[in-house]
Every structure is written in structure tokens, then in C-alpha cells.
Amino acid sequence: MLKKHNLSILGLLEVKVRVDLVDRLMETKFPGMSFFHNFLLWENSRILVMWDSSVVKLDLVDMSAQEICVRVTCLLTHRSFEASFIYALNTPVERRLLWDSLKSRGEGISLPWLLLGDFNCVRFPHERNGGAPIAPREMVDLASCVSQLELSDVNHVGCFFTWFNSAISSKLDRFMVNHLWHQSNLNVFSEFVAPGCFLDHVLL
Structure with missing residues (x-):
């Protein structure tokens, strides 16, 4: 994906790499890329964010078991924004x-x-398609967060449902931006690519 799409930043979720092996992984598979991870904050390797430091500068804003938040600055335009890579708990x-x-x-x-x-x-x-009906309490916390922060989903192409098992399809994965993003004239859209043989989520 890095080579095909010429990506400057890549976030990986549920990486399943032991914390003592992550440095070796980055050296061998992603040489020259800088990175943050939150593997020490939960029992499973959860979020890995890597970037090309010749193109963008990333400063760590906050880190938890469920999020890595960074400030991104383009070294060409010097424009900045914040990005939260999220892998929410169950x-x-x-x-x-x-x-x-x-x-x-x-x-x-x-x-x-x-x-x-x-x-x-x-x-x-x-x-959600299939399975038991959704209880309102399952949605109210996210809805409250989205409303308070004035977030909106960005335009997307590809799959609508982003997680699958044998009986249920759900939209668990998303891109959202705040109102300041719309005022900044920054372009963004998301593409949800169908999962492969070993994935139950689409690729974002």
C-alpha cells in the first residue's frame, strides 16, 4: 500500500506483533520510516502509526490504549492538522x-x-445488517461524542459495511472530521476496500 499509493502516513490496527519485535519489523520491512505505537498500553498490539519524515512531521499529542493522536505538518506547505488513529475497545x-x-x-x-x-x-x-436489533444504548455514547465535537463523516467510496462475519455486517470503521476541517479547504475522502482472505474488516 505504501508503494502503490505513495503514502506518506500509514496507520495499522490490530498489528499482532510482539512489542519486543516491533523495532526489528520496522527496520526490515519499513526502513527509513518513523513510527509511534501504543503496544505497551494494552495486552494486544493495537495501533502502529508510521510516516515518511522527509515529507511530513508528526508530533505526538496523546496516546492511550484506544487512540494515537498526532499533529501532522506538511513540510512542503507547512499546513497542519490533527489526526486521531482509533481502535476502540469491545x-x-x-x-x-x-x-x-x-x-x-x-x-x-x-x-x-x-x-x-x-x-x-x-x-x-x-x-448493521443481520443479528439482533441494536439497542439504543449501544449508539448513544458515540452519537453524543459526534454531536459535541461537531463531527461529520467524510465522503467515501467502496464498501458501506466494513466488518463481516457469517451472520452480521456492520459499519464499524469510519473517517470523520471536525467543523474546522471544512473551513480549512483541506481535501479528504475515504475508500473502503473489500477484505481479503485473512481479514474481517475492509481496508481503509
């Missing part, structure tokens, strides 16, 4: 820590903000 109680953290940071943010990744819950009832 239960509503665990995810509430993420929503509270995002809402707290959003109160003082002065830059365009992009939030992307696996939110591990749907925003609307029609974003």
Missing part, C-alpha cells in the same frame, strides 16, 4: 473512556481534526 464501558477523552480534547482544539479507524460500534441502526 465494550461500551471501555469505549466511554475514549469518548470522554475525545470530548475533552475537542473543547480546546484549534486545528482541523481527522478521526479515523475502528470505532467498534455503529452510529445508526441501518449500519
Whole structure:
């Protein structure tokens, strides 16, 4: 993906690499790339963010078991924005820590903000197909966070449902931006590519 799309920044979720092997992985597979990870904050390797430091500068804003937030500065244009790479935990109680953290940071943010990744819950009832009906309480925390931060989903192409098993399809993965992003004239869109043989999520 880095070579095909000439990417300057790449975020990987659920990497499944032991923390003692991540440096070797980066040296052998992604030489020259700088990186952040939150592998020490949870029992599973969760979020790995890498970037080409000759093209962009990334400064760490915040890190938790569910998020890596960075300030991105283009070295050519010197324009900056914040980006949150998200891999939310499985239960509503665990995810509430993420929503509270995002809402707290959003109160003082002065830059365009992009939030992307696996939110591990749907925003609307029609974003799940199959399985038991969705209880409103499963959506209310994300809805409250989106409303308070004035977030909106960006335009996308590709798959609508982004997670699959034998009985259920759900839109768990998304790209969202704050109102300052729309005012900044920054371009963004998302593409959700169908999963491969070993994935139950689409590629973002």
C-alpha cells in the first residue's frame, strides 16, 4: 500500500506483533520510516502509526490504549492538522473512556481534526445488517461524542459495511472530521476496500 499509493502516513490496527519485535519489523520491512505505537498500553498490539519524515512531521499529542493522536505538518506547505488513529475497545464501558477523552480534547482544539479507524460500534441502526436489533444504548455514547465535537463523516467510496462475519455486517470503521476541517479547504475522502482472505474488516 505504501508503494502503490505513495503514502506518506500509514496507520495499522490490530498489528499482532510482539512489542519486543516491533523495532526489528520496522527496520526490515519499513526502513527509513518513523513510527509511534501504543503496544505497551494494552495486552494486544493495537495501533502502529508510521510516516515518511522527509515529507511530513508528526508530533505526538496523546496516546492511550484506544487512540494515537498526532499533529501532522506538511513540510512542503507547512499546513497542519490533527489526526486521531482509533481502535476502540469491545465494550461500551471501555469505549466511554475514549469518548470522554475525545470530548475533552475537542473543547480546546484549534486545528482541523481527522478521526479515523475502528470505532467498534455503529452510529445508526441501518449500519448493521443481520443479528439482533441494536439497542439504543449501544449508539448513544458515540452519537453524543459526534454531536459535541461537531463531527461529520467524510465522503467515501467502496464498501458501506466494513466488518463481516457469517451472520452480521456492520459499519464499524469510519473517517470523520471536525467543523474546522471544512473551513480549512483541506481535501479528504475515504475508500473502503473489500477484505481479503485473512481479514474481517475492509481496508481503509
